[in-house]
Amino acid sequence: MKTTGGTDDQKRRAGERAAELVSDGDVVGLGTGSTAAHAIRALGQAVDDGLDLRGVPTSFDSRALAREAGIPLRSLDEVDGVDLAIDGADQVDEDLQAIKGGGAAHAREKVVDAAADRFVVVADPSKVTEALSRPVPVEVLPDAHAAVERDLTDLGGEPTLRRAERKDGPVVTDNGNLLFDCDFGVVDDPASLATGLSGLPGVVEHGLFVGLVDTVYVGTDDDVEVRRRE
Numbered sequence: 001m002k003t004t005g006g007t008d009d010q011k012r013r014a015g016e017r018a019a020e021l022v023s024d025g026d027v028v029g030l031g032t033g034s035t036a037a038h039a040i041r042a043l044g045q046a047v048d049d050g051l052d053l054r055g056v057p058t059s060f061d062s063r064a065l066a067r068e069a070g071i072p073l074r075s076l077d078e079v080d081g082v083d084l085a086i087d088g089a090d091q092v093d094e095d096l097q098a099i100k101g102g103g104a105a106h107a108r109e110k111v112v113d114a115a116a117d118r119f120v121v122v123a124d125p126s127k128v129t130e131a132l133s134r135p136v137p138v139e140v141l142p143d144a145h146a147a148v149e150r151d152l153t154d155l156g157g158e159p160t161l162r163r164a165e166r167k168d169g170p171v172v173t174d175n176g177n178l179l180f181d182c183d184f185g186v187v188d189d190p191a192s193l194a195t196g197l198s199g200l201p202g203v204v205e206h207g208l209f210v211g212l213v214d215t216v217y218v219g220t221d222d223d224v225e226v227r228r229r230e
């Protein structure tokens, strides 16, 4: 369930500008998706030019891309901390609360992004909204999917099992789990919905990122707009 209302140029501007934040010696969380990919490629170029950094990938795809770009990689348990994480988002509101998981990678993304001293979202203008309203991705243990589906409905959502596009059957995440996209309409109180979702047995992780994002880089047609959490 990918959305991509913005242009590749807008995404590239955001990703490349965020990559400039990385300093020599940094450990960098490498996000997933088409916008974060621009940051990964720019970091690969910086490594080529002599920058010393280690990347912590958030998904199968970001690992493959970073490897191809020549970025030295580490897993989260091999580093003492993460200086900066750069990742995309499906929607981000005025308080820098975000919905992620369009690429089904939000569980690992949340672990890496939350571990970072600074978490920067890179986005195009189509991702910026007054209030979060996209369906929230919810990763679930396969054996629990029927029970979680009922619980999500009880929470006021309309869950849809995400199905694979080029295979019969559901999307299976990098962690071997299933995924619901759960429509809650406009999310008036993301923090309380996040608490409710985290409390459901069988839920591995949900795509609401509340209180985690420090800065958003929005690539426009000719510049990058920077939004910071107050």
Ligand SMILES: O=C(CO)[C@H](O)[C@H](O)COP(=O)(O)O
Binding pocket: 003, 004, 031, 032, 033, 034, 035, 036, 087, 088, 089, 090, 099, 100, 101, 102, 103, 104, 105, 106, 109
């Ligand atoms: O959360 C994500 C993956 O799980 C992505 O960061 C999000 O879907 C944005 O992707 P893109 O930059 O391609 O629009």
